Amino acid sequence: MNNKEIQEERVRGYFLDATKNILKGEGLKGISVRSVAQEAGYSFATLYNYFKDINDLVFLCVKDFQQEISEFVDTQSGKARKPETKIAEKTLAYIKYFAEYPGIFELFYLTKAVDFNHKKESMEIITNSLDMICEKEWKAFDKGKGVTPKEIDHMRNLLRHTVIGMMLLYLNRRQPEDYLEFVKEAEKEINTILKLH
Amino acid sequence: MNNKEIQEERVRGYFLDATKNILKGEGLKGISVRSVAQEAGYSFATLYNYFKDINDLVFLCVKDFQQEISEFVDTQSGKARKPETKIAEKTLAYIKYFAEYPGIFELFYLTKAVDFNHKKESMEIITNSLDMICEKEWKAFDKGKGVTPKEIDHMRNLLRHTVIGMMLLYLNRRQPEDYLEFVKEAEKEINTILKLH
DNA sequence: TAAACATAATAAACAATGTTCAAATAATTA
DNA sequence: TAATTATTTGAACATTGTTTATTATGTTTA
Incomplete structure (x- = not known):
């Protein structure tokens, strides 16, 4: 895995952790493109660079x-x-x-x-x-x-x-x-x- | 039940039937304020005159x-x-x-x-x-x-x-x-x- | 009959959602 | 440093539920 892949994997991890936190706390009703991205510290649009959809x-x-x-x-x-x-x-x-x-x-x-x-x-x-x-x-x-x-x-x-x-x-x-x-x-x-x- | 109530009940029935049809056919994913109202033959706004919400x-x-x-x-x-x-x-x-x-x-x-x-x-x-x-x-x-x-x-x-x-x-x-x-x-x-x- | 009123139906508007895309920014390389 | 590439993002659009003011319709009354 080269540097680029490592860094990509890291960002994916931030989004994943954000999603898991929200799911454990508020459940699916708390999940939205914008809420997950905010928790991860990125714009909602960035999510689509790393995942197909929500x-x-x-x-x-x-x-x-x-x-x-x-x-x-x-x-x-x-x-x-x-x-x-x-x-x-x-x-x-x-x-x-x-x-x-x-x-x-x-x-x-x-x-x-x-x-x-x-x-x-x-x-x-x-x-x-x-x-x-x-x-x-x-x-x-x-x-x-x-x-x-x-x-x-x-x-x-x-x-x-x-x-x-x-x-x-x-x-x-x-x-x-x-x-x-x-x-x-x-x-x-x-x-x-x-x-x- | 006076005439007004009878007529109100009828309209409620149209919306109810529309909702039931959609539920039996497409399920919840087919339900929306607009789809139900269309099936009932009314504007979506009319729904709110007869029901609290969807x-x-x-x-x-x-x-x-x-x-x-x-x-x-x-x-x-x-x-x-x-x-x-x-x-x-x-x-x-x-x-x-x-x-x-x-x-x-x-x-x-x-x-x-x-x-x-x-x-x-x-x-x-x-x-x-x-x-x-x-x-x-x-x-x-x-x-x-x-x-x-x-x-x-x-x-x-x-x-x-x-x-x-x-x-x-x-x-x-x-x-x-x-x-x-x-x-x-x-x-x-x-x-x-x-x-x- | 015509004006005033009440009721019913609706269109317009707003906020929240998912998604796309071109522009802006950051990083890398020559 | 300038050019190129990669990443991030805001603006925009479509779809959703809901509210509110306006229109249309029917009824009552002067």
């Missing part, structure tokens, strides 16, 4: 956020016991992350697919987001006797759908209204799906 | 759509057998409705709560949408022996969350890509939750 910039954040979520989940979940228990812990941490940053949930799950245009990579990161977080544990679960791979596949799908549905209703429809109640309900549903008691 | 108008559609969904589900689901079977059938029909009209899913579940402003009624219709559709069957289920009310409550929550999560991923993230596969997966998850085999 969507392009927003969806480039997906990768970084998935990384951040992964790290957050690791700090939250305890030391290894049964894989199912670990999956339950990680999934709950996953939920708590999005409850803290609703703007990132919005970006991951509530933006329309058509806005992604040709950002197939970001799309796939999101689709597999939770599964990737628990990848190791699902594999370990698979090795343990008594559950067929098909059943595990089914559990993983069910878990993903339930978690996303719960978050959607809580973050977008205020149901349940109370955070603690939300977490309690989430624990209960996760445990049911994973057959933990 | 959001007001859009959220007034919720009630009508919930009614329409309810009727659709009734035509789709067969004659009564076990309540659980009926719930499964109705839930699948519910899913199929939204798969046909993604714009209405968008309106029901993907719009931000803050946009609802003071439209608490629309909000509650949505929150209880699926539960209302299957209300009778859940009650019948409750009367059948062998399942506690608490367990039923839990099943209802789990079903709601899973269904919404599935629809979100299919309609917003194209996962699974294929409609038939989506329906098959939905059936499987619904049956698991309702303990049907």
Whole structure:
């Protein structure tokens, strides 16, 4: 990478950081060509020298956020016991992350697919987001006797759908209204799906 | 209701119908003050004589759509057998409705709560949408022996969350890509939750 | 009937948004 | 230093939601 590329990459980073800050704070409603550029310290027109459009910039954040979520989940979940228990812990941490940053949930799950245009990579990161977080544990679960791979596949799908549905209703429809109640309900549903008691 | 009120109600109806048509066709992206007014046959400014703003108008559609969904589900689901079977059938029909009209899913579940402003009624219709559709069957289920009310409550929550999560991923993230596969997966998850085999 | 009034519909105007492009500025090179 | 290249930017345009003053229409009253 030559000097020019290094410098370009730096400027791109300023815009990316600005976008991430706004998303974590105000969410998508705070994002505009002008607000991002101001936060980055450039004119709004400069943005178009480094990114195709504002969507392009927003969806480039997906990768970084998935990384951040992964790290957050690791700090939250305890030391290894049964894989199912670990999956339950990680999934709950996953939920708590999005409850803290609703703007990132919005970006991951509530933006329309058509806005992604040709950002197939970001799309796939999101689709597999939770599964990737628990990848190791699902594999370990698979090795343990008594559950067929098909059943595990089914559990993983069910878990993903339930978690996303719960978050959607809580973050977008205020149901349940109370955070603690939300977490309690989430624990209960996760445990049911994973057959933990 | 005097003549004036009747006529006002009629004009409101024209705008409402226009909005519903656009939502069923193009979805929220097709909605604008100008497009709705054009479809209704009025100037865009006229809209503000009858509705607070464009959001007001859009959220007034919720009630009508919930009614329409309810009727659709009734035509789709067969004659009564076990309540659980009926719930499964109705839930699948519910899913199929939204798969046909993604714009209405968008309106029901993907719009931000803050946009609802003071439209608490629309909000509650949505929150209880699926539960209302299957209300009778859940009650019948409750009367059948062998399942506690608490367990039923839990099943209802789990079903709601899973269904919404599935629809979100299919309609917003194209996962699974294929409609038939989506329906098959939905059936499987619904049956698991309702303990049907 | 004609003037005064009330109501309904609208056009004009404004602010905020995304985007493009030519001009201005900064950096590099001969 | 002058010329060239690269980067940054302001001006401009289209589209959006919303407000407000004006027009058009119908009704009431002197």
